Amino acid sequence: MIHAPAVTPDATSAPSPVPTDPSRRLDWRRLRGPVAAVALLALTLGAVGTALGTVIAGRLADDPTTALLALLATCVVGAALFDTAGQVVWAGVVDRAEGKLRGDLLSAALHQPLATLTEQAVGEVLDRVDDDTHAVGTLVRRQLWGAGRTLVGVLPMWVVAGVTWWPAWILFPALAALAALLVRPMLGEIARRKVIEEAAWTDHAAAFEESVAARNDLRTSLGQPFAIRRLAQRSAEVHRRFRDVVTVEAKMLRRAGLVLAALLAGVAVAGTAFASSGGLPVDRLVTLFLVTAMFVGQVDNLIHHLPDIQEGLGAITRIRQMLSVVPEPAGGASVPDPRSGSSCATCTSRTPRARSPCRA
Template identity: 25%
Template sequence: MTAPTPTDSAGPAGGTAPPPAARLRDLLPLLRPHRRRLLLAAGLSLVGAAAALAQPALVARVIDVVGAGEPLLPAVGLLVVVLLAASALSALQQFVLQRTAEGFVLTTRFALVDRLLRLPVAEYDRRRTGDLMSRVGSDTTLLRATVTSGVVDVAGSVVVGVGALVAMAVVDVWLLLVTVLAVAIGAVTAVLASRGVRRLSQRAQEEVGAMTAAVERALSAVRTIRASGATAREVAAVGASAWRAYAAGVQVARLEALVSPAGSIAVQGAFLAVLGVGGYRVTSGSITVASLVAFILYLFLLVMPLGQAIGAWTQLQTGLGALTRIQEVLALPPEDDERPQRAGSRPAGPAAGAPLLELDDVSFAYPDGTPVLHGVSLQVAAGSRVALVGPSGAGKSTVLALIEGFYPHSGGAIRWAGTDVRDLPRAALRARLGYVEQEAPVLAGSVRDNLLLTRPDATDPELWAVLADVGLTDVVRRSPRGLDVLVGDEGVLLSGGERQRLAIARSLLARPELLLLDEPTASLDARNEGLLRTTLAAASAGRALLVVAHRLSTVLDSDQIVVLDEGRVVARGTHDELVGNSPLYRELAAAQLLV
């Protein structure tokens, strides 16, 4: 039996309730490490706003100087200096913002990756790998806009807008009232149009996550798909997922497209109204031409940051939709690797007469209550070899998963050297265990990278020695790169047996006190099975072995063989004893021509 599977995989969260929508204040903890650069960008934005607000007054001064026949150079020179300073400040602010945004995305990705790699194993069963990858990639990228076009730009826009309103009131109150009325209509329309952006953006990101998961699923099984003649069907399936992501993205684009025309209408309406009313007031002598020009420039200073603020608000809604998905992962509790140790709970060798590992009436059930194990009890003494056998689905692999702490057992107790494993730090316990999974995962990279995963300080002679133990020396020496020969993605450049032996070598290198082997010979031919059996026999002199096996020939010489059926221990003993008193074991042995 393999590891427990999810009972409900609908949706990105496994059929659970949708996460609460993220709020603006939820950004603050993520922005806090970058507060100094954000304050610098805000300061530059304020200085830039002051320079922008000074420009209309300086233009009006140039017009007055020309009308009065005074020297033009000082007024023009000051205007040019302010223009250049404003441009330089804007460029510097954008650089600071972009750098801050990249740092913001980086720290968010670090936090996500750290949490993703520390989640309880059961959490991976409920979620799709591609969707989790999408949160690290595309969702964090969307957050960048909340910094570059969001918080700081809104602050600068508010300063410029308020300053422009004050200056416009000084120039002419009636023109200000006309402007405010026209701009308010457009602004309210734009804000109302952007209200649904967050919800639609979150849905679009969920569809992108589903599409990424579909691509990851297809690529991971591409050889099986090709051999099954299913390429066209898989292309269609992934294409359907891509189409749903496209449709969701179009909905977001349609809603965002309503925002821009509303802002444009407000700007054009305000400009035309000011020209009409302002022209009348100039002809009536209420204001001068220079004042009207200054007012129009202030109008542009008002509507430009207003447009930026509306755009920033829309970007912020999109970013908050992505933040909701990111927070969903960050809110998941990590596996507790550092549980506090109780007095006397330090992992140690067993006391005299105590087993190294003991399962005492252990039960386990799926989250929906479906039982898997019923009162399983067994003991593994130091230096002994114990085998778990039985038909498929009997619960053998689940026993190993519970020992490793991948899932919490429902009842009974699992003890290491007499101490309940729930009282021990999980990381400290796992340091005493070696575990080789049934599928023998091999990481992309080199042989050296895979071996050093368990012992990063191992020397080359130690690596060669453990490769010799599992019969991989000749395989590695075939390449001039030696230990640095690449194994391909998921070990695709190795045969199934070579992947299995490399995984076993990786565990042996860590020198565990108890080695857990799940079907260690499943992918080995008869010659290599015999070689590995000899290796394991030698390795067991310094450690205990708990082996799950379908091939009974692998475990015939075990000190004890435990027979599982439908999650229960139905027999235990040596091979000869079980052949005589266990009908199920005798049936299994007969099927493999061992009796």
């Protein structure tokens, strides 16, 4: 797969105007519609059902009855069905939008001015149309759906935890903000190293394509060892850059995971202590532990997807830059009628029988 380097905005360049043509815009309007609203409604119902399932599970642990067991199964299974159905519907909406975007981007790429096309690297148009659109589709289909599940599900979980144990009203947002503060400084470093990695991928692809295009010359001049060595060097550089990115990502995940694990362990120890002293019933202890574990899992899942979200946002930036390029003017001036008295506005004295060429 060919990766193009992410383009960083230049502070000295003026911002490009927002295109008025809908086919040259890349925003949320490509996804709007009643089907997308149904998918988001299913996502919300699934998140609320999961949060309610923790309350029922706590009561079931204290007083197990058939009615509570049936209600728990309804909430858990119903939430899973709503989430799965919503994700399938959402994937269909995104697939149709991705196909439309691919067509609009191809049309915009083919209508670029020749001066712009000559400045583009080999395979860049194919990379935009194929790889970047796939990256954007994956971002919206998977990462944004997971982020939406986290953002929608965290609110009812927080409410359930706060009602169950009042310190959770303060503890949950405080530790979530602490995790965000620990993660945020590393996102810039990940983005910087990601740009270098994608540039290394582009150099690797260019070396491979040049070797393929010059295969006859390399065969006759015995330059095959040189091409293989150059491609191996580019491959080693790609692996080094990828290792640099993974190192920072692993450090970020360790920091965030430590904070979230501390939240889960602290709630478990404190809840057990309160339950032992009689200050917290067993059903509330079970509910608190379940909702805390789900909260930690959702936030940790979102943090794991942050590097992928950054990569998708870079693809969106590159696609928007190509869509914002002013297309080559279509049409042109009409062919003058040779029977007319004048062929242009400058040479008004020319007659149909004049033999001297117009020098306007």
